Amino acid sequence: MNDKNNTILYNRVVFKKRKKYQIAYKYLCNHWQLYLLLVPSIIYLLIFRYYPMYGIQIAFKDFNPGIGITQSRWIGLKYFELFLQSPYFSRLLINTLTLSSLYIVSSFPVPIVLAISLNECRNKYLRKSVQMVTYMPYFISTVVLVSMMMQMFSPYGLINNFMQFLGLNKIDIMSKSSSFRPMYILSGIWQGSGYSAVVYIAALSGISGELYEAATIDGASIFQKIWFIDLPSILPTAVILLILNSGSVLNVGFEKVFLMQNPLNMNISDVISTYVYRIGLESAQFSFSTAIGLFNSVISTSIIICVNKIAKKLSNTSLW
Numbered sequence: 001m002n003d004k005n006n007t008i009l010y011n012r013v014v015f016k017k018r019k020k021y022q023i024a025y026k027y028l029c030n031h032w033q034l035y036l037l038l039v040p041s042i043i044y045l046l047i048f049r050y051y052p053m054y055g056i057q058i059a060f061k062d063f064n065p066g067i068g069i070t071q072s073r074w075i076g077l078k079y080f081e082l083f084l085q086s087p088y089f090s091r092l093l094i095n096t097l098t099l100s101s102l103y104i105v106s107s108f109p110v111p112i113v114l115a116i117s118l119n120e121c122r123n124k125y126l127r128k129s130v131q132m133v134t135y136m137p138y139f140i141s142t143v144v145l146v147s148m149m150m151q152m153f154s155p156y157g158l159i160n161n162f163m164q165f166l167g168l169n170k171i172d173i174m175s176k177s178s179s180f181r182p183m184y185i186l187s188g189i190w191q192g193s194g195y196s197a198v199v200y201i202a203a204l205s206g207i208s209g210e211l212y213e214a215a216t217i218d219g220a221s222i223f224q225k226i227w228f229i230d231l232p233s234i235l236p237t238a239v240i241l242l243i244l245n246s247g248s249v250l251n252v253g254f255e256k257v258f259l260m261q262n263p264l265n266m267n268i269s270d271v272i273s274t275y276v277y278r279i280g281l282e283s284a285q286f287s288f289s290t291a292i293g294l295f296n297s298v299i300s301t302s303i304i305i306c307v308n309k310i311a312k313k314l315s316n317t318s319l320w
Contacts, residue, residue, distance in 0.1 A: 059291040079291035088275065096271040099257075100249040103185050108245065110193045112238060115200030116230055120222060131201075134194030145191060146259040149183060150174055177265040184260060199241065203234045239317040247304035250296050272296055 028035065054069075059079060061072040083089060114134060121127040140148075152158045153173040160170040173179050207229065215225050254273035261269040272292065280289030304319075312318035 056290065056294055058287050059294045061287060063287040063290075065286070075287075079288045080295060082288065083292050083295060088270075091267070092270060092272050092275050095268060096250055096252055096273075099181060099184065099271060100252050102181060103188055103252075104242075104245050104249070106185050107189045107192065107196075108238075108242065110189050111196035112200055112234065114193055115197040115204060115234075116226055118197070118201060119204045119230065120226070131194065131197075134197065136194070137191045138195035140191060142253070142255040143259065145187060146256060149187060149260075153183070174260070175262055175264040177268040180260060180265045180268045184256065188256075196241075199237060200234050203237045204230060207233045235315065236317045239311050239315050240319065243304060243308050243311055243319055246307040247300050249303055250300050 058069055058072065060074060060076060061069070062075050063069065063072045118127050118131055121130070137145075150157070154160070155170050155172045159173070164170055173183070211229050212225060215229060220228070250272060252271045252273055254277065257269055257271055258274050258277065261274060273296075276289045276292050276296075279285045279292065308318045308320065
């Protein structure tokens with residue numbers, strides 16, 4: 001009797017699995033065009049993201065380009081120990097964490113405020129104009145952005161010429177170490193706030209109009225609607241974006257930092273990514289630079305996992 005019942009249960013399980021596979025296959029056949037669009041992205045990820053992982057092993061080898069990766073000698077964690085014991089380690093880590101943390105804290109609320117302001121704007125043409133003007137800087141390349149900053153803040157730039165016209169002394173703002181972080185952060189906010197606000201605008205557009213009507217009937221003010229309707233509605237989106245941004249704490253944008261870097265602000269602007277560039281490409285220490293990059297990736301992954309767990313406990317919103 002037990003064998004018969006087990007056979008019946010087994011057949012039911014097999015039938016359900018077979019039915020699921022049939023449904024999935026039918027869905028795939030009916031929507032094959034959508035899956036075909038994924039092929040270029042998958043190929044890109046395989047070639048430029050997964051295949052290069054093969055080279056991570058040189059972080060644990062004394063890599064010699066003449067004999068290749070597989071023939072190079074294994075040396076274990078030697079380069080990781082060298083980096084941790086390096087006199088530059090503390091400076092690089094402090095500069096990277098400080099710059100990233102300040103940028104995240106300063107830039108994260110701006111798109112939210114911008115999105116809520118545009119959502120509350122009742123003038124259609126003004127809303128569209130402001131959204132377009134704030135969105136356009138995102139398409140300016142990093143090289144052009146830094147060139148604009150140099151033209152404005154150099155000793156013979158627009159700002160210093162205006163100061164000279166007022167009878168004030170010229171200041172080489174780009175070379176001062178104290179101005180590096182504010183300029184990096186403010187230029188990043190100016191360039192990326194409009195683009196980041198699009199996500200929040202989309203989240204705000206999905207809020208039911210009945211909530212606003214009920215709040216109006218109850219006599220709620222604009223600020224009360226924002227506090228009790230808008231902010232709770234976009235909170236899950238904000239948490240997800242915060243988790244994603246936390247994963248890039250150690251991955252400060254190399255291009256912008258490198259272009260703004262000079263010998264006078266090196267004590268502030270030298271971060272892990274620029275150090276990897278100098279060690280890997282200028283000094284040709286490929287194994288050492290790979291070890292530093294791998295260390296950076298492991299710490300970033302650990303941070304995003306921790307932040308994701310904290311966000312899940314506090315707000316029930318997480319990536320997984």
